[in-house]
Amino acid sequence: MKKQLTYFFTALAVLVLAAFFLFVFNQIMQVYQYASVLHPIFGQVVLWTLSALFLVLLTIPVLLYYRLPQSLPVPETEEERAAHMLRLGKRLARNRLLLEEKLTFQTDDDFTRAYALLDAKANEVIIRTAKGVFLTTAVSQNGKLDALTVLITQTKMVWDLAHIYYQRPAPRDFLRMYSNVAAATFFAAQLEDMDVSEHVEPVVGTLLQSSALKSVPLLGTATNIIMDSLLEGTVNAYLTLRVGVVTKRYCGAPDHFVPSRARKAAYAEAAGMLRRLVVESSGQVIASMAKATRRAGTNTVKSGIRAVGKATGTVKSGFTNLFRSTSADTEGAE
Numbered sequence: 001m002k003k004q005l006t007y008f009f010t011a012l013a014v015l016v017l018a019a020f021f022l023f024v025f026n027q028i029m030q031v032y033q034y035a036s037v038l039h040p041i042f043g044q045v046v047l048w049t050l051s052a053l054f055l056v057l058l059t060i061p062v063l064l065y066y067r068l069p070q071s072l073p074v075p076e077t078e079e080e081r082a083a084h085m086l087r088l089g090k091r092l093a094r095n096r097l098l099l100e101e102k103l104t105f106q107t108d109d110d111f112t113r114a115y116a117l118l119d120a121k122a123n124e125v126i127i128r129t130a131k132g133v134f135l136t137t138a139v140s141q142n143g144k145l146d147a148l149t150v151l152i153t154q155t156k157m158v159w160d161l162a163h164i165y166y167q168r169p170a171p172r173d174f175l176r177m178y179s180n181v182a183a184a185t186f187f188a189a190q191l192e193d194m195d196v197s198e199h200v201e202p203v204v205g206t207l208l209q210s211s212a213l214k215s216v217p218l219l220g221t222a223t224n225i226i227m228d229s230l231l232e233g234t235v236n237a238y239l240t241l242r243v244g245v246v247t248k249r250y251c252g253a254p255d256h257f258v259p260s261r262a263r264k265a266a267y268a269e270a271a272g273m274l275r276r277l278v279v280e281s282s283g284q285v286i287a288s289m290a291k292a293t294r295r296a297g298t299n300t301v302k303s304g305i306r307a308v309g310k311a312t313g314t315v316k317s318g319f320t321n322l323f324r325s326t327s328a329d330t331e332g333a334e
Helices: 002-038 040-067 078-093 108-140 143-164 171-189 197-208 221-251 259-333
Strands: none
Touching: 002 040, 078 108, 108 143, 108 221, 108 259, 143 221, 221 259
16 A cells, blocks of 8 residues: 555656646747747847746755765664764754754753754744635635645745755655645645544534634534634644644654654654644634625625616606606597
8 A cells, every 4th residue: 555655656756747847838929929920039038037937946956955964873782872873962962943042952962952952953843834725715715726735835844844854855755745735735625525523523512612603603613614624724724733843753753753643643743733723713704704704794685785776767767658658648648
């Protein structure tokens, strides 16, 4: 099963990459043809300029990736572990986020303190990203658009977390992390067809008891709309938190990284983050939807008033024409 998933995501990545190159090539050729109509030399200039710009933009992420140091090999013996911790200490000493701490990395306490600081920075990135996903997907409620949003946001989050720990994951590990992103994205696209209420029921239960919802009167259809929005945003935020925690545990593992153990721990840690995030952010979603509801209600009332006014004018015009016809008939009879 694991090999099949690897082959699937590899083939999917190749397919997406080929489609992307074909799309860019098609767009460049169209611009080239339009420019050549004005003048052939101008068309050549546009062609080479756009090609060079595309290559530069394609090269920059690759260079940024390879500028990061490679992940250190896992030590097998105590002697290897001592050499490993020495190399790790030198690397952490160059981390820009730790320069002000003046750590010597001669003791285990220095490593513990350094990773605690980096984990705190990583948690800020993870929570900020998950909050953005929660707000965006809760308001939009569009499965396909939400999938694209989750994909872009989580991809950037993984990249940012790798830079916090100042190390470059191996290609296989990078593929594994982005496979988690792809799986979460696929899940986000299928939310409309899946029953996930039991996974986030404790969080929603807490949400119903929070002060954000107590101040808003929820009646009838409005209750279902708001709760569906919060449920969808909560699930997407949870997936984002899980991907972020797994990435953090990989990049921040001083010794051996065990994927199965990291995934299990990620569920618990992500659930702890999720409860506070949803309770704090739900008020913004409710306020946005309440504002939209009020605006829609106001527009409906205005439309009704205009319709009544138009109908009144029509009735008035009809009676006026009737009276005029009656008066004319009376005068003719006289």
